[in-house]
Amino acid sequence: MKDISNEQQMNRAVTDLERSAAVNSSSGEYWILNRDRLFEEAMHSVYRVTLEHRDLSAEDWADFRATVSTLVAGGGTAWDNFVDTAAEKILHCASDEWYSWVTACEYRSTVQFLLDEFDAFESLAPHLRELLDDAEESFRTYGPLLVPPGPEVPRGIPAEHWWWFIQA
Numbered sequence: 338m339k340d341i342s343n344e345q346q347m348n349r350a351v352t353d354l355e356r357s358a359a360v361n362s363s364s365g366e367y368w369i370l371n372r373d374r375l376f377e378e379a380m381h382s383v384y385r386v387t388l389e390h391r392d393l394s395a396e397d398w399a400d401f402r403a404t405v406s407t408l409v410a411g412g413g414t415a416w417d418n419f420v421d422t423a424a425e426k427i428l429h430c431a432s433d434e435w436y437s438w439v440t441a442c443e444y445r446s447t448v449q450f451l452l453d454e455f456d457a458f459e460s461l462a463p464h465l466r467e468l469l470d471d472a473e474e475s476f477r478t479y480g481p482l483l484v485p486p487g488p489e490v491p492r493g494i495p496a497e498h499w500w501w502f503i504q505a
Contacts, residue, residue: 346382353379354408376415384447388493420465427472
């Protein structure tokens with residue numbers, strides 16, 4: 338991905354979340370697919386900004402978190418679907434290598450960032466927690482077999498995101 342500034346990533350995330358919410362309130366054809374695609378793109382931007390947020394002012398970071406929290410909360414079931422997609426990528430990475438290890442780790446970290454850093458996400462609904470628990474068990478079981486040699490852990494990943502640090 339071409340390097341873009343935190344400000345551009347923040348703007349992209351907010352714009353995609355606003356578009357996702359707008360699609361959510363419409364009754365257009367394929368609205369769920371469009372909503373979830375936009376939401377997923379926004380989550381990629383949120384992931385990038387969260388990794389680099391230490392470069393932002395405290396006020397900009399707080400404003401971004403509040404805006405994202407509000408938009409995600411108004412996005413219908415897009416958040417649930419994103420957590421489900423994250424679990425799917427983890428499970429398929431572990432079981433049949435459909436997705437790369439890094440992709441699975443990025444999705445799992447995005448979910449954790451939203452839980453840890455964004456006000457609207459203090460916990461997961463029980464069915465989503467169960468999905469992630471199952472996926473994490475696959476990470477633990479198959480990770481040492483699948484992790485690429487010396488995967489580069491992105492700068493800014495907290496030590497609590499243990500899935501990045503599984504060793505082959």
